[in-house]
Amino acid sequence: MNPKDIARKAYYHPLRRNIILIIIFVSFIPLIVVSSGILFQMHTIYQEKVRMHLETLVKKHKQNIDHFLVERQNNIAFLVDEYTYDHLSKSENLAALLHKLQGTYGRVFSDIGVVRADGEQVSYAGPYLLESAQYNDAEWFQAAFQADTYTSDVFLGLRGFPHFIVTARRFENGQPWILRATVDFLAFNDVVENIQLGQTGFAYIINQTGALQTRTAGRPVLEGRTYQELFRESDRLSEEDILSVIRQDSSGSELIYVAGMLKDNHWALILQQDKRDAYQDLNRTRNIAILVFGLGGIAIITMALVLSRGMITRIASADQEKEIMSQQIIESGHLASLGELAAGIAHEINNPVAIMVEEAGWIEDLLEDEAFRESESLEEFKRALAQIRKQGIRARDITHKLLSFARRSDSRVDQVDVNDLIKEVVSLSAQQAKYNNVEIDTRLLERLSAIRASQTELQQVLFNLINNAIDALDKQGGTIEVKTWQSSHSEVRFHVRDDGPGIPEANLHRIFEPFYTTKPVGKGTGLGLSICYGIINKMGGDIVVSSKVGEGTCFEVRLPVNAPEPSNENAAADKSYKP
Amino acid sequence: MNSIANEPIRLLLIDDEEDFVRVLTKRMARRHIEATPAFSGTEALQRMRQGDFDVAMLDLKMEGMDGIEVLKILKKMVPELPIIMLTGHGCQVSAKDAMANGAFDYLSKPYDFEDLLEKIREAHRSGKDAR
Structure with a gap:
């Protein structure tokens, strides 16, 4: 590579780099600003939409579950209002009533029994042998005798199978007794288990101690810290309020928890979904946007490269043309100054040559005189003078050529x-x-x-x-x-x-x-x-x-x-x- | 009327190259041409006022007043005077300019002496005819 090429490279390279940078900068800045603005807006709106959707879902199911629980309590309350202790303390009467209940509501109630204040179950109807069973040690027992109606948490109890009970309290001769019915866990569980959302969304019920009230098929659920937070929060909320939080689980993935309170804030219905799953559409849209952005970026960079190359080629060729032109001007200038020089020289030479030729002519004139005619060297003189004249003419020819060259240093056609x-x-x-x-x-x-x-x-x-x-x-x-x-x-x-x-x-x-x-x-x-x-x-x-x-x-x-x-x-x- | 053979041609020789004028004057004298030298434009005009001339020879490029200027004034003073322009410059543009201003003819230095004599005689004849 010759030095001219190196110099040219040193000039055009930064120029091209600047053009590329300017094009990229000017194109990318608005693109980034607009795209990120739109993405952010979209993100916010979509998140809000997902949250609302989940909350609506929880609210709806909360109402269903509340309704289910209230209805079970009403069923039992109706029975104690309708029938006397004596009637209900007979197991065959209870069996008839259970049969009736199951006929009306399906296998929601699995058994039914009357329990006295001393903890003994005086009558019982159901699949287990629980007549005369003692409940005074059971967790629910005290609570059930303190309220008119009561719904327990899920527990294993004497049968060793998860269930919960609904009770209604009455007084007989000043002595309290309760009618207790077991709600079939599977029937209740179905109400919640049927809530499925996307790939990872599912619902469950949890009590204040963090114990699950429904099945979760082994899927990880709300962690201790989060449910405590949730129940703490719930004190300040009304029954209608829905809580939603996003927390990271132990594996590091973010989960959305939406909770609605049940059973006088004793239970919480929680709908849980992996954030990635919930925002799948948003993420897909974002990925498409990033792809479009990337392709746009590639197009911009390609354009910047192509455009800059084109521009540099044109600038270089314009520069080259300019350089040729100025070289042409310089060359013409050289010819012109050569012409001026030639004209000057011609003038300076022509005068002395003219004098020399004239002086030679004068000598020739003098040789015509008598005194010189006899000279032996006359012929030699004449030859020499002729030579002077001849060379003078030759010098004149040369200067005339120079002059004629000088005269023509222009581009007239x-x-x-x-x-x-x-x-x-x-x-x-x-x-x-x-x-x-x-x-x-x-x-x-x-x-x-x-x-x-x-x-x-x-x-x-x-x-x-x-x-x-x-x-x-x-x-x-x-x-x-x-x-x-x-x-x-x-x-x-x-x-x-x-x-x-x-x-x-x-x-x-x-x-x-x-x-x-x-x-x-x-x-x-x-x-x-x-x-x-x-x-x-x-x-x-x-x-x-x-x-x-x-x-x-x-x-x-x-x-x-x-x-x-x-x-x-x-x-x-x-x-x-x-x- | 004077015949050419009897009366010498009166030539006003205007050139700032003194050596040139001197040798030419001597050569002219031998050929029956009475040359009066003038070494500048101003001197030429002075000589012109003092005497009568048949032909003038005028160098185009001179110090002070240049040939074309002198030519114009001489032509105003004596319109019928034939003036032969001499140029060491060899520049046809100035020679043509001179011709346009009424010069009889022009010669480039160094010239052939016989050509010069011929031109002087020719100019003399034409000047006489004009008078």
Whole structure:
């Protein structure tokens, strides 16, 4: 990589990086703000919706369960109101009533019995052998005799099977007794167990001590800390209130607990669901949003990359064009200053040469006089003076050529005789060619059509081509052939061919590229041929190169006799030279 | 009326290159041309007021008043005077400018002496015809 490429890279890389960053920044900021705003809003709304849904569900089931419990109590209360102690203390009467109850409500009541204040069950109807059973040690016993109606927690009791009882208290001759009915655990459990929500949502009932009142099929339930919190909270709440909390369980996953109080705040119906499960739809939506965001981000980044590359390419090509143009201006400027220099030199030389020639002429005049006529060296004098005159004329020719070159340092379109131009450029390059052991062979077609072109520009092309050819021969000497010919009336062709080392095929297609040079650093700008190409193209012509390694290189130029009118691109260059 | 052979041609030679003017004056004298040197535009105008001339030779580029300026004034003073412009500059633009301002002809330095003589004689003839 040459230093120019490195410098260019150092300039365009940060530029491109900045463009990319700006595009990404400007696109991403609103995207992030809007998306996160929408996501947050959606999240809040959805959470609220889920909470409401769960609360409604709990409220509904709480009412169902409350209703179930109240109804069971009413059933029993009705019996004690309706029947006397004597009637109920007979087991067969109880059996008839149980049968009736089961007929009406299904197998909700599994057994029924009358218990006296001393704890003895005086009568019993049901599947167990519990007649005369002693209950004064049972947990529910005291509580049952202190209230008109009572519903116990679930317990195993004498039968060793989870159940709970409903009691109603009455007095007989001032002595309290109770009618006790066992509610079938399975029947009650169904009321709660049927509540299923999503993959992980289920309901259960828990009492104040944290004991489960329904089955949970082994699934982990509310942890101690949380239920205590819940019941503490419940004191301040009315029956209608529903509590909801989100807590982490021991495994670290977040769970939503929604609780409604039952049985005078002794029980709580808890609906529990894994947060991830509850928010599944929300999470899915969020994932889709993230996916869309990600894809949008990729699209933005791709766009930033593509756009920046396109922009950099355009900027680079504009910069390059500008650079070529300024190089062209500089080259024209060089030609212009060369022209000014030539004009100055011509003037400075012409005057002394004129004086020398005149003085020689004066001596010739004097030699005409009698005194000199007899001189032996007269002829030699005359030869020498003729030589002075001849060389004076030669000097004049040279300065006139220089002047004519100077006069043409502009890009005005004129009738140009390509042959004349070639002769002029060749004569100006002759010295350099001679120094490099190069012979320039011109083969010019007589009566070549004049073309409409800018003399200066065409001169520049010829200079470049001939100088390149001389450089290619690299002091080892050789021949350059400059040939003009015509294959039709509308086109003039010329070529500059050298028998130098030639150009490898790999480099040949890059030869007209700007800044492409094989010359050592500092020797060539790599613009000569690209400028030639530009000039010939502007004239509506064509320049092609053919080369063979070891045989030489040939640049062939085809120019239309009637060139298109030039644009004003070179106006600045035109102005830079004033003869 | 004077014949060309008898009467010398009176030439006003205007150029700031003194060496050039001197050698040319001597050479002209040998060819029956009476050259009066003037080394600047101002001097030329002075000589013109003092004497009568058949032809003038005027350098285009001079210190002070330049050739074109002098040409314009001379042409105003003596419109029929043929003036041959000389230029060391070889610049056709100024030469053409001079022609447009009434110069008879122009020559680039260094010129062929015979060409110059021919042009002077021609100018003399045309000047006489004009008078």
